[in-house]
Amino acid sequence: MRFCFYDELKDFKGGHITLIINLIKGLHYHGQEVVLFNYKDGLIAGELSLSGIKIEIVEIADLSNGNAESFIRNSDILIITAFCGDMRFLFKANPRIIYYDIADFICRISDYRGIKLPFLGKRFLRKLLASDSLIFMDDTGPESLKREYGIIIDDPKFLPIPVPDEKKNIYLEEIRDLEQNVNLTYIGRAVNWKMYPLKKVIEDAAKTNESVTFYIVVDSIPSFRQFINIDEYQNSRLTFKIYENLRPSEIRPFLIRHADLNFGMGTAALHGAAIGIPTILMDFSTRIFPEDYSYRWLHETKHFSLGKNIEKVPIPKGLDLKAVLTLARNKSAREQLSSNSFQYVTNYHSLSAVVTKLILFGEQCSFKLKSAKNFYPYFFKLHLIAKKILSRQKRAR
16 A cells, blocks of 8 residues: 655645645655655655655656556555546546545535535535545534535544654743743735734734734745735834745744744644744634634644634634733743643644554545546546637637
8 A cells, every 4th residue: 555645736835735745754754655746846855855755756747648557556545635637647547545625625625617516515525424535634624514515424534734743842942031022923825814814913913012023934025015014013112024935844943943922823833833832823714804803822722723714613712912922921831831832732743643543544445536537527528528629729729
């Protein structure tokens, strides 16, 4: 049994790619054979090389040459976070699949060109569940299935987002006094649902009149400035340092160097907590956050949740930012928060423990990739015919 990963993103920097990198590393450390369908000169390949990990990498473009079965076997486990049309080239080998739900999109699994097809999606999801081939990073997916499709999963298969195991709490070794200034960190792509949470923290920080330096990492500074004009908030007590396009391997040293408190969702929250940085778990939204939004510590989360969509679910009441900063300035309180963050990640998101679960799920899953052709519209013959016609028309022009 080999584990195969398929992803069409080449140089994308974000939690999605970091997840794949970490799972490949973990499987490699467990002695499992891994194949990656991606790019030999892509970000994933580069990060694995930096870690001294060598696996078989197959160029996505090579799959359309008619010999995909030379790269993948019927006995393989294909791990995907979404389906795509070109996966049809793997039908001949017809591996088993694990669909890993890592975003709030599970109910759109059978949508076609923006058109919702819930009757198809519901049948598809039931097939995946019955085949032990649908796993979730947290309770977001099961909640969405219950809310939108009435599907209740009695015992969901959870595979929490993993981060590399840390042997010690690094933050506590060099904890500093915060009598003068507090350094906050936030890492996230410059897209609306990640920037509106950040904007809320900045607005609240400005209201506290506390001495704060905010270290922010985004994928694009110009895009960041479209959402947040830091000149509106910057003053002698609130300053900003903006960084762009850090590689996954650069995040850990960045946080060690700068963070007293980390704010984040998803993998970005785990990066800080894994090394003991007291971490606030941020929720997300495609809209401006409400005035009364409050903050919760990562270690208080339930069911492995790394952030909720506040447009869909109620959020428990937490602390205002002034109270968070007051706790941070109290050294003994901060030491306890550091220990709580570190222990939470060690208990629930340890790479070695997560990969052990993934190997077990690989042994249990039974859904075959080719079976998806009856449920995923981009595999339908009608779609392929339309695609060929459009391609000929473009060439004729």
